Amino acid sequence: MAAETTPPQKKPSAIVVGVGVELGLGAAVVRRFARENFHVFVAGRTREKLDRVVAGVAAGGGSAEAVATDATNEGDVRNLFTKAFDADAAHEAPSVVVFNAGANARIPFAEITPAQFEAYWRIGCFGGFLVGQEAARRLLPLGRGTIIFTGATGSLRGSANFAHFAVAKAGLRMISQSMSREYGPAGLHVAHVVIDGGINGEWLRGLMPDFVNARGDDGLLDIDAIAETYWRIHQQPRSAWTQEMDLRPYKERF
Structure with missing residues (x-):
């Protein structure tokens, strides 16, 4: 009788929504989970940026997959989760979903147009609703997962x-x-991370280089340090879960 063969173990997987430039928080979170042998679904609006992040992960020996996704579009979000939760895939169903999409600009209150107000809300809040709802629907039957x-x-x-x-x-x-409050008792760990300060990434460096230089060493939030916190939140035992955490550089006044 031929010896039984053990099927290859599937990789764990993660979804990160709101990935842009390589020197950004979303990309740093992707790289951090890829380091732990996760297959990471890299979601954002610009395919070229996603492909560069995926190529960087592959160059480091990791596994990632780009999925062009507008987080404010219900169909795009559903397509992302359908792809990630494919039962026939070589990876496990995702155990972590990160929503990192957002946009920001300085606009005096009297000058905000209704279209601008709605656009910022759709990206920063409505997109979170769509992603959070789809994540809960998919993870709840499994009785585990981090959002x-x-x-x-x-x-x-x-x-x-x-x-x-x-x-x-x-x-x-x-x-x-x-x-x-609704899903914690069912096994889903939902956490919110307050980024209280400037992030030392491509966006701020390009927009305010003098400000970045003036803050000096460790005067801004390091993207890899934030990503490390996200990983540690995912690793927390359910007897001591974080719901909200605030992060800021040691020089930040608050």
């Missing part, structure tokens, strides 16, 4: 000239709290 939402200073307080941004982020925070 992490990226927040900001605006999640807690509205600053002058950033009402449109604060509304979106405050709404996202409430989504995370409601989901956590």
Whole structure:
């Protein structure tokens, strides 16, 4: 009788929504989970940026897959999750979903157009609703999984000239709290991370180089350090889960 063969073990997998440039938080989260042998679904609106992030993961020996996704489009979000939760795939069903999509700009309150207000809300809050809802629908039958939402200073307080941004982020925070209370007892870990300070990434470096230089060493949030926190949240035992965590550089006043 021929010896039985053990089927190859499937890789764990993760979904990261809101991935843009390589020197950005979304891409850093992708790389962090790929380091742990996760197959990562890399989701964002710009295919060229996604492909560069995936190529970087592959160059480091990791596994990732680009899925062009507009987080404000219900069909796009459903397509992303259908692909990721394919039962016939070589990877396990995702155990972690990260929502990192967002947009920000300084706009005086009297100058915000209705279209701008709605657009910022759709990206920062409505997109989180669509992704969070689909994640809950898929993970709930499995009785496990981590859902992490990226927040900001605006999640807690509205600053002058950033009402449109604060509304979106405050709404996202409430989504995370409601989901956590509803789904925590069923085994889903829902967490919200308040990024309270500037992120040392491509966006801020390009927009405010003098500000970045003035902050000096470790004066801004390091993208890899934030990504490490996301990984540790996913690793938390269910007897001591974090629902909300705030991160800021040691020089940040608060």
